[in-house]
Amino acid sequence: MKILVTGAKGMLGRTLLRILGREHSIFPADLPETDILDEKTLDAAFAAFKPDAAVHCAAFTNVDRCESEPEAAFRLNRDGTGNVARACAKHSSRLVAISTDYVFGGDSDVPYRESDRPAPRTVYGKSKLAGEEEALAALPSAAILRIAWLYGAGGPSFVHTMAKLGAAGGPPLKVVDDQRGNPTSCEAVASAVSFILGKGIEGVVHGTCEGICSWFDLARETFSLLGIERAVAPCTTAEFPRPAPRPANSALENTVLAGAGFEMPHWKDALKEFARNEFSRP
Numbered sequence: 001m002k003i004l005v006t007g008a009k010g011m012l013g014r015t016l017l018r019i020l021g022r023e024h025s026i027f028p029a030d031l032p033e034t035d036i037l038d039e040k041t042l043d044a045a046f047a048a049f050k051p052d053a054a055v056h057c058a059a060f061t062n063v064d065r066c067e068s069e070p071e072a073a074f075r076l077n078r079d080g081t082g083n084v085a086r087a088c089a090k091h092s093s094r095l096v097a098i099s100t101d102y103v104f105g106g107d108s109d110v111p112y113r114e115s116d117r118p119a120p121r122t123v124y125g126k127s128k129l130a131g132e133e134e135a136l137a138a139l140p141s142a143a144i145l146r147i148a149w150l151y152g153a154g155g156p157s158f159v160h161t162m163a164k165l166g167a168a169g170g171p172p173l174k175v176v177d178d179q180r181g182n183p184t185s186c187e188a189v190a191s192a193v194s195f196i197l198g199k200g201i202e203g204v205v206h207g208t209c210e211g212i213c214s215w216f217d218l219a220r221e222t223f224s225l226l227g228i229e230r231a232v233a234p235c236t237t238a239e240f241p242r243p244a245p246r247p248a249n250s251a252l253e254n255t256v257l258a259g260a261g262f263e264m265p266h267w268k269d270a271l272k273e274f275a276r277n278e279f280s281r282p
């Protein structure tokens, strides 16, 4: 298959290039050559490469900055996604558009399913949801793959931050323990993307690693895997106010993938594998 990846230089894009590139021919689309806000450069990339499918990763991903730059967030996450979906429709390409757990409000007691109604509270979540809607309006056969708590080779991610802070030593590190979600590796997302493309799955799909934990649990597991001795202390969200309010529960249930026979790895297994590759020292 020929696959065009937008945001190819980003954290997820780089892993997709490496993993999908083993079996497919890849066109890495990113700034400055391919700008998803410039329909001419986008169209030129599609016309030259003639992709069978596009995986759309490019996004305004800084959740806190989205609050102070809502126009830029909507331009990239809504309008940019619409442009990519229209290019797919025009060039008869399939689309997997990457979205987020932040489309949900976070007040549910149970993991969110694909059939649950989104209710984003942040500019980031609202702009990503608007992007989902744009994609499905332009290309009803698109797959929207919602992922969460992402980490991958080279970062930046929470796992990388913890590795750095842990290695620096010092007093117990306070980490938020009242937000729950599914830490998810870029490698696992790449497998889900392959499966979705292979099976021709359409519509909204949740694709996070199995198992639920808090940021505190994730920090503790990271320290344990890396042999870091610095202590971790649980704290509340209220102790770390951020411009964009974080959902208390953003765990997703992979109902569609499970129904199609695909299981994501458990977050602890995926993290163990990642830590071995990312942080092993010669």
Ligand SMILES: NC(=O)c1ccc[n+]([C@@H]2O[C@H](COP(=O)([O-])OP(=O)(O)OC[C@H]3O[C@@H](n4cnc5c(N)ncnc54)[C@H](OP(=O)(O)O)[C@@H]3O)[C@@H](O)[C@H]2O)c1
Pocket: 006, 007, 008, 009, 010, 011, 012, 013, 029, 030, 031, 034, 035, 036, 037, 056, 057, 058, 059, 060, 061, 076, 080, 098, 099, 100, 101, 128, 147, 148, 149, 150, 151
């Ligand atoms: N990271 C997470 O925890 C997380 C969680 C849930 C969902 N997601 C979603 O997963 C996807 C990938 O996230 P990520 O963390 O890999 O993102 P990322 O590292 O921020 O990568 C995004 C890439 O898109 C590029 N880009 C920005 N504007 C562009 C434009 N106009 N045209 C073309 N490319 C452009 C960026 O370039 P510059 O760096 O030069 O701006 C960057 O290379 C996103 O859709 C995100 O919303 C991420």
